[in-house]
Amino acid sequence: MVDAKYKRALIKLSGEALSGDKGNGIDERTLDRVVDQIIAVRDLGVEIGIVVGGGNFWRGRQGTEMDRTTADHMGMLATVINALAIQDALERKNIPTRVQTALTITRVAEPYILRKAMSHLNKGRVVIFACGTGNPYFTTDTAAALRAAEINADILLLAKNVDGIYDSDPKKNHDAKKLDEIKYKDFIANGLKAMDTTAITICMENDIPVLAFGLFEPNSLVRAVKGEDIGTIIK
Numbered sequence: 001m002v003d004a005k006y007k008r009a010l011i012k013l014s015g016e017a018l019s020g021d022k023g024n025g026i027d028e029r030t031l032d033r034v035v036d037q038i039i040a041v042r043d044l045g046v047e048i049g050i051v052v053g054g055g056n057f058w059r060g061r062q063g064t065e066m067d068r069t070t071a072d073h074m075g076m077l078a079t080v081i082n083a084l085a086i087q088d089a090l091e092r093k094n095i096p097t098r099v100q101t102a103l104t105i106t107r108v109a110e111p112y113i114l115r116k117a118m119s120h121l122n123k124g125r126v127v128i129f130a131c132g133t134g135n136p137y138f139t140t141d142t143a144a145a146l147r148a149a150e151i152n153a154d155i156l157l158l159a160k161n162v163d164g165i166y167d168s169d170p171k172k173n174h175d176a177k178k179l180d181e182i183k184y185k186d187f188i189a190n191g192l193k194a195m196d197t198t199a200i201t202i203c204m205e206n207d208i209p210v211l212a213f214g215l216f217e218p219n220s221l222v223r224a225v226k227g228e229d230i231g232t233i234i235k
Contacts, residue, residue: 054078102134
């Protein structure tokens with residue numbers, strides 16, 4: 001068996017990834033597939049932190065006149081729903097898991113405390129970070145980069161619905177070319193949208209490589225932590 005290339009990984013999951021073909025909410029079969037991949041990575045001895053989005057329940061103001069701060073707080077609460085669902089699915093498969101939230105919701109999860117998170121990781125528990133950064137105007141991509149830096153992750157795994165990063169939107173441009181590797185500064189300079197600029201800047205300043213890949217490709221998470229040729233690396 002090939003050993004994992006990385007000892008500690010931060011996995012960024014979009015909320016939409018949990019909805020499957022439904023497009024919203026949580027699809028049980030899709031959730032089960034995601035959890036099985038997470039377990040396979042943990043079985044390699046990798047310490048796992050997860051940041052999950054909430055777009056399957058709420059995507060910002062969604063064209064309304066709602067106050068931005070209010071809308072962002074609603075999005076943070078949506079991530080808690082997804083985090084609890086992932087925790088439940090993992091624990092039903094006997095994987096010890098903790099949810100930590102950047103907003104204080106102690107009846108359902110621990111508050112985010114770095115030292116507690118590190119202790120959980122060292123004990124082999126999967127730690128799911130919810131509520132983004134806890135602040136409006138910051139995306140869950142930025143939260144993923146921030147948590148990756150704080151827990152000293154070796155890599156940020158950006159699990160997406162596409163197989164990597166392209167030089168333009170492949171949904172709009174059929175001639176878009178997939179990139180195998182790109183530098184942080186080039187990603188920013190070219191205005192690529194696979195991850196927001198604040199998140200990329202945090203990763204650049206802390207020398208955290210980002211691997212963007214298709215979550216539902218066969219064994220993609222395992223292949224990613226083994227360092228196989230998959231997706232697009234930003235470094």
